[in-house]
Amino acid sequence: MVERTEIALKCIFCASTQFEVPENYEPQEDDTIKCSNCGNFNFYDDLRNVVKVEGRAFFENELKKEIEKNFKNFKFK
Numbered sequence: 637m638v639e640r641t642e643i644a645l646k647c648i649f650c651a652s653t654q655f656e657v658p659e660n661y662e663p664q665e666d667d668t669i670k671c672s673n674c675g676n677f678n679f680y681d682d683l684r685n686v687v688k689v690e691g692r693a694f695f696e697n698e699l700k701k702e703i704e705k706n707f708k709n710f711k712f713k
Contacts, residue, residue, distance in 0.1 A: 643690050645683040647671040 644653040652673035663669055668677040 641694065643687050643694065645669075645678075645687060647674060647676065648678050648682055648686070649676045650674040 645655065646653055647655070650671060650673050652671055654672035655678075656670040656672050657663070663680040665681055667680045669680055669683065670677050
């Protein structure tokens with residue numbers, strides 16, 4: 637199983653992972669972040685929600701692979 641993985645924030649409009657933010661800036665809940673590629677503004681909350689969905693899907697897939705690997709030789713009666 638993967639010990640650690642990172643999922644980048646992706647622009648809602650073009651899927652770029654490059655954003656224009658000042659150095660050492662930590663966005664807050666209702667902030668918008670400008671995409672460096674397409675110039676559109678993304679709500680930080682929306683970006684985080686997409687990452688949560690992608691993270692959950694990734695975790696479920698990894699868990700399924702781990703269960704299949706550990707129980708492939710198990711015989712049910």
